[in-house]
Amino acid sequence: MTKIIPVSKAASVNPLKSSQPLGAAFAYLGVAGAVPLFHGSQGCTSFALVLFVRHFKETIPLQTTAMDEVATVLGGADHLEEAILNLKARAKPAFIGVATTALVETRGEDFPGDLAAIRERRAADLDGTEIALAQTPDFDGAIEEGWSKAVVAMIDAIAGREPRVRRNPRRVNILPGSHLTVADVEHIRALVEAFGLEPVVFPDISGALDGTVPPRWIPTTYGGTSVDDIRSLGDAALTIAIGEQMRAPAERIQALTGVEYALFRQLYGLKAVDRFVTLLTELSGQSAPASVRRRRAQLQDALLDGHFHYSGKKIAIAAEPDLLYGLATFFVGMGAEIHAAVTTSGHSKALQHVPCEAVKVGDLGDFEAMAEGADLLVTHSHGRQASEQLGIPLMRVGFPIFDRLGSQHRLRVGYEGARNLIFEAANIFEGARSEVTPDSLNPFLNRETSHDRRQASANRQH
């Protein structure tokens, strides 16, 4: 079992994490006609909004209860009510997703109770708008935890109010983790549909965050899982959860409606996708279509062509648990080794399975110190400082990616995604190759520094 090393210092240097409420808002953005609402000071919203915009390059509907000093002292229920009513009047959303922040959680109020009272008192005003509330203080967790809690909150608020159970044998609930891109989600949906099944993806960030140009101004999300589809989650034959973070939501659906679930810790690489396709075959009673077979054959070839570039490479990864686990498994499966693994929080069960000795719960400062001597850094855009300092190339994954375009359209899951992933990292290795010199190969030189990774890796190429 992988050892998990907790945080030991007082000053976090270059955070790896984004905050938990941001993760919750992210999940709410995967619902059609939604507006996420942070219960906190206006800055909490402003920072998250700007970060979303930098990553997705999209308009992001995100609002705030605008807690000020007085409300912080006297209590924030009035602000919550006013915000919900204002949002309802101005944007007419089908769904409002509330995420609490550290500010209001430190003060500590009965938020679910407040919300229930508001809904009762204002039933007429709020007719036609569903509301969920997730308790996501910034001082705990990160995106994964916020995302997972928000999905559970939506299941409770919408699917759980009058649980519906009308089994449709072709219907499948797909619960993607926060680490999947728009392209990943679209691909999974198409793959499931190729077997004649009817997937409901929840949350579905592919509708609103995929960079389209709507024909008019829309103040809410303009795509994503419909509220009706959430209400009828209990109709499915099976729930497929992708990522350990989606275990809790899948279990909640099961508890409320009896729909069982299958959990895929990751979908990167041949073996994992084979398992996924096998499940689809069994569920649908259909054999894999020609296009899927073709993609698998292409992946086999990519494995053959690509593995030269990975053998013996040292990879340093800093990512949230599910993404870390998935990518580490992929790289090790290609013949590379995990030189450093840093993650955001120590709770996830996925961490115990990361194929390396130890995972450090920490920040990009830890990452920079541990990654020295690696061949490749794998983390989000903030890793660019470590990359500059260490002179090691950076592969950008996760959130936020603000200095490269199109991160939401990077497909990494499925046979096709695995093929992309192989080429993506291999091309970075190719681009960073250093030429050998007489000195670098001279057996009498560099004896003191026989561990110099740069020279050794140059020697190992071909």
Add this chain to the structure above:
Amino acid sequence: MSSQARVQTLFQEPACDLNQAKGENARKKGCSKPLTPGAAAGGCAFDGAKIVLQPVTDVAHLIHGPLACEGNSWDNRGAASSGPGLWRTSFTTDLTELDVVMGQGEKKLFKAIREIIEAHAPPAVFVYATCVTAMIGDDLDAVCFRASERFGTPVVPVHAPGFVGSKNLGNKLAGEALLDHVIGSHEPDDVGPMDVNILGEFNLAGEFWMVKPLLEKLGMRVRACVPGDARYLDIAAAHTARANMMVCSTALINLARKMEERWGIPYFEGSFYGVSDTSDALRQLATLLVREGAEKSLLDRTELLIAGEEARVWARLEPYRKRLAGKRVLLNTGGVKSWSVVAALQEIGIEIVGTSTKKSTDEDKERIKALLKDEKHAFDAMAPRDLYAMLAGGKADIMLSGGRTQFIALKAKTPWLDINQERHHPYAGYDGMVELVRQIDLALHNPIWADVRAPAPWDIPAAGKVAVRDGDADFVAASRKKFAATVADDMGEC
């Protein structure tokens, strides 16, 4: 001073021209309008304080609070440094639930300061309060005071937790922190009669480097540019300058006025955006310096430089006149930038069809009115929906604004140019004006606009017939061949 008292004195700032127009009672009420929950936009006071102080390049900036305040916002502004890079490293105490519940915030903060000083040996550490640490009552002043003593490095507390108010209030609170703890704490040995400070200049995209050589050519020395590309000791010695230029007056007016009060440094408000404003700024700096004892010849040398530079800049703008005359620009930005570029844009024939005056002072508004043909073109603030409607309706050819409204323009398929903090192009000084006009030209004339506005040619409902242009015939033939002998089912899921 308690943070409430500090906020109160800022609300009553006598040099603020919004305040000058108010009666005593109105002044006491302060200037923070209550926010509307569910319909608010913009950053908090902490955001504002960090914006003002973080460009100080050699200081370690430590945010005392839970993760979001720093984790969601670091390394996100385009200020440039000519040397140290420590300001880009993010430090936060990243408080956990346990820290909050057990009241370990102060201890963790002290330890964090020690870790940073041991690892980086910065000339100073700036420590920022946040909502949560202010609420649980961590005594920032005491911890900072003790850490300064213990480690022999200045540790400066910045009291601008998010919930005290707006971004603008945070700007000013940051100025107070500099006044209370930094300015005047270092006596340089090279004080001279030509020393100036530039206040409220952020050196975005390095644009102050387009202006600094002009000042140096006149023999002036920039003692401190606050905060753009600043070093801690330069700011600590800023009290020795002979003149202050206040660039972004809405942000740091309290700093300029109190420096005059405490150290007798005269100041003026000016701007480096636009041709005539840049010239005015040089003139005023020279005038103040001469009044404070610099050689009189400075005035003549300044006029000579201005004449040469203005002739050069207008010659360089001339080629754009033909390309841009009659183009309609919508300016959606705050404060100074609105009017200071308007004059220059109009000079080359660009029409201003609207400008926001949300952050502008009354004086700004008067100038805008004088410049605009139609008074109605000045608006206070526009809702996203209205802005979208205006742009989608073709009422402007381009919008100049900050990143926040970027996608309103783009989704309305309208050219857009960033003129706020995240931009990549420097617009200050004479060369900066040429760059701004060049960027407007490039944005307006990009070939994508025609393509992106045209509907898909196969989607025209004209009597079931698809219009094929000449050049496309080959493509259609090729695609027919490709799909020959296939039925839809064969194509699978791709």
